[in-house]
Each structure stands twice: as C-alpha cells, then as structure tokens.
Amino acid sequence: MTSNILIIVPAYNEEQAIIGTVQQLQQFPEYDYVVINDGSTDRTKEILETNNIPHISLPVNLGIGGAVQTGYRYAERGHYDYAIQLDADGQHNPEDLHHLVAEMKRRDVDMLIGSRFLEKSNYKGSLTRRTGILYFNYLLRMISRVKITDPTSGYRIVNRNVIKWFANDYPVDYPEVEVIAKLARKGYKVEETKVEMNARQGGESSITPSKSLYYMAKVTFFSLIRSYT
Amino acid sequence: MDNIHFIVLLSAFVFLVIVVSMTAKNKLTDQYAFMWLTFSIIGVVLAIALPYLNDLATALGIAYMPSLIFLLAFLVVLSLLIYHTQLLSKQEHRIKLLIQEVAFLQKDIQDARKEDRNS
Missing domain, CATH: 1.10.287 (Helix Hairpins)
Incomplete structure (x- = not known):
C-alpha cells in the first residue's frame, strides 16, 4: 500500500475496456487501485494476470453488489481513508479523480457522487435511463431530503466511516440509489460534484429496458423499508 | 373404520x-x-383422531371438515416456505462471505509469490 486512497474497479466481462481503463489509472500513481474481477467468463482474468494488474478474482459471479463490497472489504483491511468506485467500462473519466478527492477533503462529507447532470455535460443517456434517473431523484428527495441529480452514478468517493459500513452491509443488486437513501437517512452527508462521463468503451449495460421496471420497483421497496428501519 | x-x-x-x-x-x-x-x-x-375432527370443525363453525384440514395444512406449508427462504438467504450470505474470503486468500498467495520471486 502506497496511498491512503483506493480506487475500486468492479469488472464483469470487460476484456475490451479493462486495459484502457487501467492504463488511464496508472497515470495517477498517487492512488492505489484494485480491479475486482466478478467471475468473468471472458478473458478479463487472463488479461489482469498477464499484465500484472492488481486485482481480486472472485471464483464465481456475485453480481455488482457483491463485487463492489469485496472492494470495500479490501479497503477496510488495508486501512484506507478513502475509497473511490470507478467503472471498468471506461464511462468514468480518471481525469476527474483529483477533482473528486480534492472536493471530498474540502467539503468533509461522507460520500461524494460524481454527477453528469449537475451542470450541462456531454452525456446523453437513453430515454429509459433518463426517466429512471428523474424518478430516483424524486424518490431520494421524498425519503431522505437530499437533492441528488445523478443517483445511479457509480462514480463516487466515500470516507472511512462509510467504507466500514459498506464492508459489512451492501445491497446485492442495484445498490447505487439504495445506499444513498440509507446513508442520508442515517445522518451521513451525501453530496455531488460535476464530472464528465464518456460513452462506454465496450461491454453492455447491466440495465436493459425490460429490467428497468424491476429495478425501479426493487429500489423503491428497499429504500423505503431499509431506510426507515 | x-x-x-x-x-x-x-x-x-x-x-x-x-x-x-x-x-x-x-x-x-x-x-x-x-x-x-x-x-x-x-x-x-x-x-x-380423524373421526373427532368433525366435532371440532362443527364447534369452530366450519360446516365442511376437510376445509379445516386444508386451512391448517396451507398455513403450515406457507410458514415452512418462508422459513426455508430465510434459511436460503442466510446460506447465500454465508456463501458470499466465503467467496470473498477465498478471493482475498488467492490475492494474498499471489502477492506472496511475487515477493518471493523478486527477492
């Protein structure tokens, strides 16, 4: 461990994008990073091994929640002060890392989310995606009284308290919105800062339109039940 | 009989x-x-006790005795299902922890091997 900041890169079948993402991360030697290979069935594991990329390979697929939680547990074991989640598919721009870390320290919040929508940015998502985001935005305002313009963004930095929490308790699937609701309800400070996002470099979104209804219903249900208990 | x-x-x-x-x-x-x-x-x-169940059903105001049996059986099966789903969730949670631990151990072993090679 050379840094007190760990970048967690969950990767499931990302053979096309993983090298590019890691090469960009290597431009920032001041941060440690670890790729969580979530039981990929393509060449992701092989690529990670042959290129000597720091990684943890889950023997079976746990899904996004279990993979990300592995990263948080690793961060807790390594006594990192901050952990940053960054997608392997190239959507999240490592150029924003400095900005995320600086803002996190300046504002002294518990979780800082990189938002595409805080100011006008180049991001253009599908209509389903944007409708979902608007809905979650409304849901979070109702449940937790926080204004989050980009609740499904997986580009986020958390402090040590939240690392500890996530290491013990992290939702199995569709975790992004649910954890904001929970953290905010329990009095943790959750804020946003502007980032740029790219179109994905390869791979497929985990959210297909047919799954989005289930996604919205599930998140609503759990955010309500688990935030108030 | x-x-x-x-x-x-x-x-x-x-x-x-x-x-x-x-x-x-x-x-x-x-x-x-x-x-x-x-x-x-x-x-x-x-x-x-089957013959006596008719009397019990009548006493409870149930005209057709098998309804009482079915109701009880249904409630028992329903509780069993919930109990089993709860056990399944517990097992899933434990398996997840084990998978994560195995992955951590694999990483530790790989890191140790690398250090060996470098020294």
Missing part, C-alpha cells in the same frame, strides 16, 4: 417411516430431522 380413514392412517404412517429412515441415514440434519419428525407425529395423531 371406513376406507378413507384407513388410507389417511396409512399415508401418515408411511410418511413417519420415510422421515425416520431419512434421519437414520443422516439425510436430514438434526434440526430439520426433528422438525419433520414433529410434523409426521402430528400427522399420525390427526389421522387417528
């Missing part, structure tokens, strides 16, 4: 025998074996 009473009694006994033999062969672990043993004994007792 009429035919139906005989069939019910026989089924209850067969079920009890199956549960006992599965327990004896260690096919059911202790807590489940005990649970099913309890259920099968209740089944046998109810089968013996």
